[in-house]
Amino acid sequence: QSVLTQTPSSSGTPGQRVTISCSGTTANIGSQPVSWYQQFPGAAPKLLIHSDDQRPSGVPDRISGSKSGTSAYLAISGLQSEDEADYYCSSWDESLSGHVFGTGSKVTVL
Amino acid sequence: EVQLVESGGGLVQPGGSLRLSCVASGFTFSNYEMNWVRQAPGKGLEWVAHVSGNRNNLDYHADSVRGRFTISRDNSKNSVFLQMNSLRVEDTAFYYCVRDLLFVGNAWDYWGRGTLVTVSS
Numbered sequence A: 001q002s003v004l005t006q007t008p009s010s011s012g013t014p015g016q017r018v019t020i021s022c023s024g025t026t027a028n029i030g031s032q033p034v035s036w037y038q039q040f041p042g043a044a045p046k047l048l049i050h051s052d053d054q055r056p057s058g059v060p061d062r063i064s065g066s067k068s069g070t071s072a073y074l075a076i077s078g079l080q081s082e083d084e085a086d087y088y089c090s091s092w093d094e095s096l097s098g099h100v101f102g103t104g105s106k107v108t109v110l
Numbered sequence B: 001e002v003q004l005v006e007s008g009g010g011l012v013q014p015g016g017s018l019r020l021s022c023v024a025s026g027f028t029f030s031n032y033e034m035n036w037v038r039q040a041p042g043k044g045l046e047w048v049a050h051v052s053g054n055r056n057n058l059d060y061h062a063d064s065v066r067g068r069f070t071i072s073r074d075n076s077k078n079s080v081f082l083q084m085n086s087l088r089v090e091d092t093a094f095y096y097c098v099r100d101l102l103f104v105g106n107a108w109d110y111w112g113r114g115t116l117v118t119v120s121s
Helices: none
Strands: A009-012 A018-023 A035-039 A046-049 A063-068 A071-076 A085-093 A098-101 A105-109 B003-007 B010-012 B018-025 B034-039 B045-051 B059-061 B069-074 B079-084 B093-100 B108-111 B115-119
Touching (some): A009 A018, A018 A085, A018 A105, A046 A063, A046 B108, A098 B045, B018 B034, B018 B093, B018 B115, B034 B079, B034 B108, B045 B069, B045 B079, B059 B069
Parallel strands (some): B010 B115
Antiparallel strands (some): A063 A071, A085 A105, B003 B018, B018 B079, B034 B045, B045 B059, B069 B079, B093 B115
8 A cells, every 4th residue: 555646647649748746744855855757568667867857877868756735746748659658656655754656647648 | 698597486386485596797797887777578567675885785665575585695706696585476477687887876787588487387
């Protein structure tokens, strides 16, 4: 049972911008760093964003992360067909003393 | 090139045990904290366990597995393990070996391909 609640699905045409939200509480997102992962079917997840808004090397700058209060957001601008995947947010939960993931969001490129 | 290769998955009956292994290469293993993350077929991700690096070897586990699963590591073999006892049907999942991003909390930069554990009678 996921502690963080994500937008179940988002879609857009090539070139558009889509935003995924990840809602938590003061015990996790509100006080801890957030990371985001991209996962294609049959493959392992890939780190896209860490520390709320930091991109690892190799992740294009059209992908960005942000946080406000107890919610975090992943934005993909200039949407491309290769962005069609599942996306997960993650944080540390102080009350559970463990890492938690979001429910997952499916991005579809129309 | 960083590589994490899991092994040890398979079919086991409820109540049984299994030991997963992950061999790391391409980096100084002892410097990194390591984790196991699982994903039931068609479902979302769930963090399972974490073990710290060479300084203090602390470990912690998710509530859902605490008391049944134990994470450990052997830096001399560049390996991390997950001993799984009292397995339940709901433990069926792909188990990924995952490396912490150095000096950053709650971020994992390299993932293995996963090994499938199926708990069924």
